[in-house]
Amino acid sequence: MARADSDHFDRLEQFYDALPRPWARVEEIGSLVLFVREGEGWPYYARPRRGAPTPSAADLTACRARQRELGLPETFEWVHETTPDLLAVARSAGLDVLLAPLLGLDPQALVPDLPVPGAAIRVLDPADPGLHADLAASRAVARLGFAAPAHRSPVEMTEKSLVVSGAGPSERDAAADLVLSDEAVGGLRAMLAGGDYETAVAESPEEGILATGTSQRAGDVAEIAGVATLPSARGRGYASQLTATLARNLISRGVELIFLSAGDDDVARLYTKVGFRRVGTACIAEPAAVPL
Ligand SMILES: CC(C)(COP(=O)(O)OP(=O)(O)OC[C@H]1O[C@@H](n2cnc3c(N)ncnc32)[C@H](O)[C@@H]1OP(=O)(O)O)[C@@H](O)C(=O)NCCC(=O)NCCS
CATH class of the missing domain: 3.40.630.30 (Gcn5-related N-acetyltransferase (GNAT))
Known part of the structure; x- marks a missing residue:
């Protein structure tokens, strides 16, 4: 991943969306997707639904209510470059956002x-x-x-x-x-x-x-x-x-x-x-x- 072009970010979105699917049930809440792990194991995240508009504060609130109902942690993950507006929305909805450096391997x-x-x-x-x-x-x-x-x-x-x-x-x-x-x-x-x-x-x-x-x-x-x-x-x-x-x-x-x-x-x-x-x-x- 020498260059982080939009193709790479598209492939990352595809990856984050695909990875949990064999092991999780999927619930769509507004512009968010919540992955609910089937069976025992560490819980999955909720993230923006591919191709949907930026999730709103109401989407986040509804998703958090559902996560609480299911006994899941109220966590959300996304790539800033792909969904840049979500940072401000999440903060305004009362979430703390960790900005973690995302790195790709140069083989x-x-x-x-x-x-x-x-x-x-x-x-x-x-x-x-x-x-x-x-x-x-x-x-x-x-x-x-x-x-x-x-x-x-x-x-x-x-x-x-x-x-x-x-x-x-x-x-x-x-x-x-x-x-x-x-x-x-x-x-x-x-x-x-x-x-x-x-x-x-x-x-x-x-x-x-x-x-x-x-x-x-x-x-x-x-x-x-x-x-x-x-x-x-x-x-x-x-x-x-x-x-x-x-x-x-x-x-x-x-x-x-x-x-x-x-x-x-x-x-x-x-x-x-x-x-x-x-x-x-x-x-x-x-x-x-x-x-x-
Ligand atoms: C981050 C973490 C995994 C690093 O583990 P580690 O085994 O100490 O890492 P390494 O020994 O490979 O590297 C640590 C440092 O030692 C240096 N180092 C590597 N090999 C070395 C060696 N043989 N002798 C001495 N130093 C060495 C590395 O260059 C690195 O230097 P830096 O601190 O200047 O970057 C560990 O601190 C940890 O478990 N942290 C909490 C969990 C976490 O943050 N995980 C990462 C999630 S992405």
């Missing part, structure tokens, strides 16, 4: 696979009898990782992330058995076996799974998401190498357009070193926190 710039210190990169195998334990560990790493954002001094962290700021393998193991039911593992196994999803981990022989990341594909477009490293294992190149491995595997399966959204500019810099380039802005909206 020529993809870094080579390099060994990472103290760990090896492994792609999870849906047929592996150890899959449940691997997925549980991977989910725990992601939960602890996302609770402790990168590049923040402890003073800037929330109380919650302070608690886990040094989290390592023992916190991962304490969390791992809580998070995944057999039904959820069955669903994830089916997604991995279908070939459009791939989860890779950085694993140490002594300490187990320390970092994780997943690619998700629809046709010839794919996104890399859920990249996280345990706070105790950061700065060793695990996230960079996981991202590079997932990207290379996608290219070898014929994927032409690989993108991801980074939480902030510091995280985006890491991906730039792997071979990604900023192409736009992904908007992620949720209800503004009510001041105490």
Whole structure:
């Protein structure tokens, strides 16, 4: 994705619209589409309906009511360059909007696979009898990782992330058995076996799974998401190498357009070193926190 022309943004829209469909029910609410996951698993987003006018504040309000009714988080995602007017509408409707750098891979710039210190990169195998334990560990790493954002001094962290700021393998193991039911593992196994999803981990022989990341594909477009490293294992190149491995595997399966959204500019810099380039802005909206 060297150039972010309108064709690329069209393909991204198609991707975001197509990805959840095999796993979700679709509800159209005004100019929005709400994807409701069937079965257990992380909930999907609502987003602008393809080809429809910019969603209105009334559309957002109606969708939020429906999300609440279904017990879903009131989240909305869209690409700013494709639906530029929605930012102001969302803010006026009382949503907080995270502007996340959207990056696309320049395949020529993809870094080579390099060994990472103290760990090896492994792609999870849906047929592996150890899959449940691997997925549980991977989910725990992601939960602890996302609770402790990168590049923040402890003073800037929330109380919650302070608690886990040094989290390592023992916190991962304490969390791992809580998070995944057999039904959820069955669903994830089916997604991995279908070939459009791939989860890779950085694993140490002594300490187990320390970092994780997943690619998700629809046709010839794919996104890399859920990249996280345990706070105790950061700065060793695990996230960079996981991202590079997932990207290379996608290219070898014929994927032409690989993108991801980074939480902030510091995280985006890491991906730039792997071979990604900023192409736009992904908007992620949720209800503004009510001041105490
Ligand atoms: C963002 C995150 C995944 C990075 O994980 P990580 O494994 O520490 O990442 P890396 O080690 O590959 O890269 C971190 C830094 O170390 C540098 N680095 C890479 N390899 C290295 C090595 N072998 N030795 C030392 N430093 C290295 C990288 O260049 C990068 O530098 P930068 O901070 O100047 O950009 C991690 O901080 C995290 O889990 N954050 C919370 C979740 C999140 O934001 N995920 C991203 C969602 S898009």
